[in-house]
Amino acid sequence: xxxxxxxxxxxxxxxxxxxxxxxxxxxxxxxxxxxxxxxxxxxxxxxxxxxxxxxxxxxxxxxxxxxxxxxxxxxxxxxxxxxxxxxxxxxxxxxxxxxxxxxxxxxxxxxxxxxxxxxxxxxxxxxxxxxxxxxxxxxxxxxxxxxxxxxxxxxxxxxxxxxxxxxxxxxxxxxxxxxxxxxxxxxxxxxxxxxxxxxxxxxxxxxxxxxxxxxxxxxxxxxxxxxxxxxxxxxxxxxxxxxxxxxxxxxxxxxxxxxxxxxxxxxxxxxxxxxxxxxxxxxxxxxxxxxxxxxxxxxxxxxxxxxxxxxxxxxxxxxxxxxxxxxxxxxxxxxxxxxxxxxxxxxxxxxxxxxxxxxxxxxxx
Numbered sequence: 001x002x003x004x005x006x007x008x009x010x011x012x013x014x015x016x017x018x019x020x021x022x023x024x025x026x027x028x029x030x031x032x033x034x035x036x037x038x039x040x041x042x043x044x045x046x047x048x049x050x051x052x053x054x055x056x057x058x059x060x061x062x063x064x065x066x067x068x069x070x071x072x073x074x075x076x077x078x079x080x081x082x083x084x085x086x087x088x089x090x091x092x093x094x095x096x097x098x099x100x101x102x103x104x105x106x107x108x109x110x111x112x113x114x115x116x117x118x119x120x121x122x123x124x125x126x127x128x129x130x131x132x133x134x135x136x137x138x139x140x141x142x143x144x145x146x147x148x149x150x151x152x153x154x155x156x157x158x159x160x161x162x163x164x165x166x167x168x169x170x171x172x173x174x175x176x177x178x179x180x181x182x183x184x185x186x187x188x189x190x191x192x193x194x195x196x197x198x199x200x201x202x203x204x205x206x207x208x209x210x211x212x213x214x215x216x217x218x219x220x221x222x223x224x225x226x227x228x229x230x231x232x233x234x235x236x237x238x239x240x241x242x243x244x245x246x247x248x249x250x251x252x253x254x255x256x257x258x259x260x261x262x263x264x265x266x267x268x269x270x271x272x273x274x275x276x277x278x279x280x281x282x283x284x285x286x287x288x289x290x291x292x293x294x295x296x297x298x299x300x301x302x303x304x305x306x307x308x309x310x311x312x313x314x315x316x317x318x319x320x321x322x323x324x325x326x327x328x329x330x331x332x333x334x335x336x337x338x339x340x341x342x343x344x345x346x347x348x349x350x351x352x353x354x355x356x357x358x359x360x361x362x363x364x365x
Contacts, residue, residue: 033182034109034127036067037074059182063146066178069138070131073179077130080246081123087318089293089305089325090119110301116198116287122253124202125209125284126246128179132213133242136175140168147174150237157235163221167236172217176210197263201285204267211282212248216240249284256284294325305364312362324364334359 035051047060050067060067081092090112112119139147149168157164183206185199217237225231239245257279258270267285269275279285291297296304310320310329320329340355 033070034074034078036071037078055185056182063178065144065146066135066138068143069134070182072138073131073134074127075130076134076242077123077127080130080242081126083243084122084126084246084250087311087316087323089317089323090290091308092119092123093303114198115290116201117290118253118256118284118286119290121201121205121208121256121284121286122249124205125212125249125252127209128183128206129209129213129245129249130242131179131182132172132175132210133239133245134175135178136170136172136213136239139174140170147171153237162231163233163235165236166234167220167222169237170217170239172214172237172239176214179206179210197261197287200263200267201259201287204281204285208252208282208284209249212245212252213239215282216245216248252282252284256286258289259285259287261287292325294327308364310362310364312360320362320364327365329362329364331360331362334361 032051032053033056047057047064047067050057050060052060060070078092085092092109109123112123114120138144140149142148148171150171150173153165153169155165184203217239219235220238221233221235223230223233259279260268260270267279269277269279291300291302293302294305296302296306305323305325306327308323310323311318312320312329312331314320317323336357336359338355338357339352342350342352345351
């Protein structure tokens with residue numbers, strides 16, 4: 001590594017150290033781990049030099065072989081958040097540099113990580129789910145000695161129905177255990193009414209994300225028998241794709257529940273006439289209403305929707321009417337030039353035509 005690269009890396013570490021000093025633990029310190037997604041090979045840097053709070057560093061030192069899975073979990077969560085909200089006013093925008101974030105906010109997500117809104121709920125849930133998914137996948141792949149396949153299913157099944165458990169079932173329980181150990185801080189470590197409410201909300205949403213992974217576990221089977229008769233089947237449990245988990249969490253986001261900002265023995269619905277309706281562990285909870293994300297707010301790091309590309313014919317969230325917040329839109333023509341109608345000429349080259357097309361692009365005013 002050359003001198004300039006080492007200098008750049010040392011500055012990055014200094015920045016993370018400064019941010020960690022500002023938020024050493026509790027609700028705020030827990031999101032620092034997301035920065036690990038930007039490190040190429042985190043295990044080579046060691047736990048001390050990574051953006052983790054003190055509790056996470058201790059766990060990292062005991063289980064350094066999980067670092068690639070932690071990084072992959074952060075990457076999965078960020079990628080799925082951006083995918084699920086790519087057409088909406090809040091599009092889960094991720095800052096390109098930590099220095100671009102407003103003071104006191106997450107270098108990756110900014111205002112949303114501590115706002116207590118529906119967006120906060122989704123981020124915490126999808127990140128916890130991403131960590132479960134990546135750790136469990138790594139266990140099944142045989143990358144770690146501490147975990148492998150789910151051994152609780154061995155020698156089970158139904159002989160009368162002609163199937164038995166076999167193969168390598170994903171050990172999602174280990175992934176959920178590690179996610180809880182790594183992400184969840186005890187409420188007793190926080191001070192102040194607001195921080196306790198937000199931490200309780202974040203802990204609940206972490207668990208809701210983990211429950212989404214467990215809920216979508218499916219059973220795969222392989223047939224055995226003469227000429228493919230499927231007289232006997234070997235079955236195993238496997239996780240769904242993370243995209244499917246993201247869709248479930250997006251549905252939970254759309255139906256999230258606002259809770260009271262006063263915490264007693266447990267979280268309660270804000271609407272008094274709804275308080276007898278139970279809150280389930282897979283529900284997403286929020287405390288504060290979301291801003292409309294229409295107009296730029298530099299203080300909160302909200303970019304607004306000006307300049308965003310919209311769909312003129314859509315009635316959905318990506319439609320120009322909703323995405324542009326009624327401000328209207330500009331239309332400009334984009335010229336595309338590409339190779340087309342390619343043919344293989346004997347011997348030995350490909351001949352193509354040069355095709356041009358014009359497309360209308362609409363952007364919010």
